[in-house]
Amino acid sequence: MLRDPEASPLSVREPRHTDSSLDYDNIENHLFLEEERRMGHMSFRCLEISRWVICGLIGVLTGLIACFIDIVVEKLAGVKYVVVKKSIDKNTEIGGMCISLILWAALNSAFVMVGAIIVAFFEPIAAGSGIPQIKCYLNGVKVPRVVRLKTLMVKVCGVICSVAGGLAVGKEGPMIHSGAVVAAGVSQGRSTSLKKDFKIFEYFRRDTEKRDFVSAGAAAGVSAAFGAPVGGVLFSLEEGASFWNQLLTWRIFFASMISTFTLNFVLSIYHKKTGELSSPGLINFGSFDLKYNIYEIPLFIVMGAIGGLLGALFNVLNYWLTIFRIRYVHRPCLQVMEAMLVAAVTATVSFAMIYFSNDCQPLETQNVAVFQGFCADGEYSAMATAFFNTPERSVRSLFHSPAGTYKLETLGCFTLVYFFLACWTYGLTVSAGVFIPSLLIGAAWGRLFGIICSLTSLYALMGAAAQLGGIVRMTLSLTVILVEATGNVTYGLPIMLVLMTAKIVGDYFIEGLYDVHIKLQSVPFLHWDAPATSHSLTAREVMSSPVTCFNRVEKVGTIVDVLSNTSTNHNGFPVIIQTAASEEVRRLCGLILRSQLIVLLKHKVFVERARSRLRQRKLQLKDFRDAYPRFPPIQSIHVSQDERECMMDLTEFMNPTPYTVPQDTSLPRVFKLFRALGLRHLVVVDDDNRVIGLVTRKDLARYHLGKHGLEELHLAHT
Template sequence: MTNDAQQRLLPSEPITPTHRQPEPDLDTFDCFESNSLVRRIEVRRRTRGFFRHRAVVRWILISVVATFTGLIALLIWVVTRGIQHQKLSATHRLVRSGHVLAPILVHCGTSCVLACMAAMLVAFVEPIAVSSGIPQIKCVLNGLKIPRVVRVKTLFVKALGVAFSVAAGLPVGIEGPMIHCGAICGAGVSQGKSTMFGIDTSFTKFSGFRNDKEKRDFVSAGAAAGVACAFGAPIGGVLFSLEEGSSFWNQKLTWRTFFCSMMSYFVLAMFTSALVDDNTWGRLNDSSMFTFGDFTAMGQNEFTYSAYELPLFILMGVFGGLAGALYNHLNMLITKWRRVSVQNPGRKIFEAGTTGLLFALCTFSISLAYRDRCISIDESHDSVTQHIVRFYCDEGYFNPLASILLVPFDQAIKLLFHSSFNFNYTDLLIVFTLIFVASCWCYGLSIPSGLFIPTLFAGAAFGRAIGQIVNDNAAFATVDAGTYSLIGAAAVLGGMARMTISLTVILIEATGDIQYGLPIMMTLMTARWMGGCFNEGLYDIHIHMNGWQFLEFDPPPVVQYLLAFDIMSIEPIYLREVETVARVVEVLTNCQHNGFPVVERSEPSSGAVMPAFCGMIKRHHLTVLLQAHCFSEEMPEPYKSPPRMQYAAMETSYPRYPTIADICLTPADLESFIDLTPYMDPAPYVMQQLAPASTVFRLYRTMGLRHIPVVTKANRLVGIITRKDLTHIRFRRQLTELVNDQGAMADHVGLYEDVSQYEFVKNFLERHRAP
């Protein structure tokens, strides 16, 4: 086969290996509950009252997660608003006094200091709190254990750092960090334990919540609550967890996630209602951290768009997809440069401070340079006049650029959505370019930051320009420029994030007007399709660049040529039903595997490659058994000796089980025997070696597994499959080896064509014929 033919057979990856970090050695959540003898004994002891008690406690914990998430959102909102108010008030006060240099120094100096403070928290306290946290939470919900991502220290740095980042005026948002904060609340509250504060409650320990499955479900609920607080979109939060992260979902999880989103939004709304301008406690309108304003005001709910405008919205989606693809590619290049040039904490802090200084200088200088474009306040005659900024204009006039660039982003977006006056096209182009480029640069700075709001901001400026162009050139009708601004915001955000269902609902809930549903859906789908022609969504790009083994919803097309036999790890390390303590210690010392196949004690019969498979046992169960000295001097009979330890006691140390280095054993202990049969899972999910790799992939992903043993028809163990064997890179590598081994193939044969008549397939089937 020629090189060209092989390249057609093996399509290139979205992220080439040169763009990736080496795959880190990450652990995987084990969400499939063991069926061992000790656990069956534990389950059979449970009464109806136990399950009722656990159900009640679970709903209480969900309420606590929602409350904590809402209170953290409130804290971020109060701190951010307070710092922004003091900073902008001081700047505008000096501007009104006629000074030029002093307001520049105040505006740029405070931005630089705040950006440095945010970067110092990340660089010196908790580096995992960098950026939005959405890629990390997507991986957690997908089953990956990323170290320190759901620690309380990470929550502290994330919440305080994003408040400083937003208050600095950087083009960053709060939605990603809020999702991360909510996920941390879900993980922490459900476990009832914090090493940072030395907290270790007992009421969750004995209720069955300290395990990977419950932790994952609570993280899903917390992430949804974060979306609900950020945008006032509880339904959108549920759909975000479903669409973007969770690999396992059920009806009960939907109810709990929805309740958590609703409660968190209610908690935030109740407190913010007392802190808004009219101080009316209990008035819950516009009570999320970021609002789009009232789209039902000023007659915006009357004939906002017509059928002939839908093609324009689709074209805006095309632009949004192209802009998003460019945005993602540029950010990928910037991230690659940062990993080479900005590594130590000092450089990270310097980069963040310099970025804050330069962006503040740009916004102030641009507003100052175009101060001759003042607009009469009487000409605006709408409800957003409270957001406008005079900025060196005469009395009764305001500076439109300063009203966009020198105010909080939510006020600027409301001005683009709801103002009745026309902006200068140059102003809108400047705003779009500045926010687009600056936010692309800022994502990846050593600060907590989000992307939704800055991309919405850039898209709103683009959409506003399109709406005004249509108004200026369409003689037969007048369109609502605010509607075009909203559609432009959706287009650019969708082109970057590639979200559809959840983002549609989030935007509809944020606008409070269901009639925008159709154009938003059409725009987001178009943006996703167009952007997908060039690269992946930005969060997926960062997942691949970090080398995290994220499993997509479907396996890649190349998997149709692979079997379980092709992708499995051969010669797995195994234990026998009854082993010596010395052998167990040797295995645990020499490898870091988290699970081991258990095989028959007897020697394999003549001609057999491996002994018969009996079950799986987890690494932490072995260490717990050794630490508790659950072994005997005499060799026990498998399946007949009673268990020496209860299942609840084996799981008490979750998630920090003892390591083999923590266990002290005497030479006499090493000569003892340990019966593994009461503690192993005798009926795990198993695949025959001829099973399609696509079936293995879907089983592993949907059931939340950690290992899949591979056996022959005679139940002989031949290999084992873990997460690293199911990645796209692994599939591609294995198929490359198959192609190289199977001989020539016609040059015109491609991956998606029928190749059943070719010698390649005949050899392929012959090779995998059952032994």
């Protein structure tokens, strides 16, 4: 009775993978210790310096990508606007109107089609914001292809298309994913897709180091998206690093700073104001000077509660929609068609609303962009301003435009329509983030709330925070991101209270949007702690058993057979000592990974060959690093019938001191050990140090605290 010990991948269309967990535990085998001994004090210094250099590079490249996206989107949107505006100006009667509408809808659909096609057909993992995927990666789940160069290309082009296509999406979320890919690429010093190996940074070719750099990349992405370097660091820590290391954090911060600085600097050159560092992020909230009073705090809390409710509604609707999509819309053509449909509907609805809304306002000199829409000269349409602008500008306009800019009905309609559009859009097969739409919905009803209670436009900010908090349920990092984006430290308290309330209220109904999507993919995601009431569960009940073990000197045939057995697909194998004394000896002496065995088989490291001097050189760590991370499948390695009779000595390659727990250890203790050390396999032993089971990520992720106490999830494969 063998439970399948490891996990299913994040993308639904992905076939079952052998490798789906990352290993943050160093394998301190003989090769490793030998290498460490050879390396002097100075080599460690050099490594440390390389780490800093890599973080600097990550920052620069992430900043440049953000610039690229920003500039191209602006250009495309500009072209589109000019074309549609011309058409509207030409055809002012009803019949002509239709032509303009069709033109607009067609343009948008075309953009979205391109975006959807590259995602659906070339790299489905690039769909969405990428934040759930990065969360999983940092958590230790191996998500196939998530940090590849191809993914980055598709992501960048895809997000440009979907934003230019006028969808209710933002380009901020994808920045986080992009930063992570950049980090994974730079730190490995090679690209497997391009078949180019720069022969640098070879030391970093392992999960532990790579994960650290990916954290830095994600932070750099947040930093470039919101101009929030500290928020970026906190995001990475909140999502990823369970073990806080001062130097690592400091490097992450460095990457974040460089990233926002690069963006700022390049954009300042682009805007022909070289050196004027005024746009630290893709989105700028503008500067807030509004003061709040203490008596307003209860109002903020009420707003937080509204945000929590609306956010929960958003997540519930999106949950149903996603289930529908998983069942019925899983063919790429259908996905592209759905995306185009959404684009056309978005264009039509916006057009209709601009046309039928009757909120022309006298044009005054303002610092925010406004649109004339169908209004008389000297006037502008508030609805057109809300819909036609880039979403980032609309957010800023809602935050800052003076009292009286927006009518009640305009804001109400806009909130309602945009809410459903955004909800429909998230989960489409396009690259797009949910941050900006959330902020926009929140800012709209926040402003509405402010007008009804005759309060300042600060309420637009609080509404935006509440709505975003209600949807994504991030806490500390989101507070800091928003505070950094507003640049006003005194807003810390109200924003914190709003986000806290939104989270408490929202969590009562459903989890955050990212967690909903992670759960739908049945990924073995480990939370911070084991469920509180799980102390009565022991390792014996949790572990997978029996375990396939290898002897220290094992027959090649046995190894090949075990690795080829697709029904088990184990990734880690305890190594046991063969003593003559007793028959039933399974005493643990090490742990070896599937990937290591594959490299050994590939290099034919057999005892007999060593004796007959057929093996030219000793296998080194470099051979394992060269194969990292795409170890070939066992089927691709040819082992002849003669070779099957050879023996393999695993002593030098296995991890000789794997972490173990006794069988009576409680689930929280196992969990803590597993999580704090970033393990992939934890061997359960009895009092005589005999292997009796193996705990993997999946065994731990099954348990969670439901409404009625401890529940066991079925992490089935969809």
